[in-house]
Amino acid sequence: MKHQHPTPPSARASQSGVALIEVLISILLFSLGILGLIGLQARAISLSIDAEDRNRAALIANDIATTMWTKRTVSIDPTAGSPSWNARASNPQAGGLPGGSVTITADTTTNTADILITWRPPQRTSSEQDSRLTTRVALPLTP
Numbered sequence: 204m205k206h207q208h209p210t211p212p213s214a215r216a217s218q219s220g221v222a223l224i225e226v227l228i229s230i231l232l233f234s235l236g237i238l239g240l241i242g243l244q245a246r247a248i249s250l251s252i253d254a255e256d257r258n259r260a261a262l263i264a265n266d267i268a269t270t271m272w273t274k275r276t277v278s279i280d281p282t283a284g285s286p287s288w289n290a291r292a293s294n295p296q297a298g299g300l301p302g303g304s305v306t307i308t309a310d311t312t313t314n315t316a317d318i319l320i321t322w323r324p325p326q327r328t329s330s331e332q333d334s335r336l337t338t339r340v341a342l343p344l345t346p
């Protein structure tokens with residue numbers, strides 16, 4: 204039969220509190236992981252909002268291009284109409300964009316137009332550049 208030696212008191216004293224430190228470190232690491240996940244979620248939401256705004260801008264540009272095709276002209280005034288293209292683009296409740304505006308640059312000699320839609324999301328600071336989407340429309344030349 205083997206004889207077990209009792210643990211000396213000095214070894215027990217050096218081990219006291221180690222479990223508590225291990226628990227505190229594991230809670231710290233877990234908290235850092237949760238904070239990282241919260242940061243990732245916030246970034247994902249921001250990117251989702253940006254993608255939704257780009258989709259709205261593309262839909263507005265598509266509507267303008269459709270109007271050009273049906274009227275068979277690239278000369279469309281973005282401030283004319285009821286409501287105007289600028290009014291539609293700047294009204295987020297009606298499918299527009301925050302701070303949205305439409306600029307149409309038409310070239311009647313080549314029958315092409317550039318549709319530029321700009322907007323500024325509310326969370327973006329004024330020092331940052333506006334978001335923009337450009338679409339080029341080329342209609343067939345009429346004889």
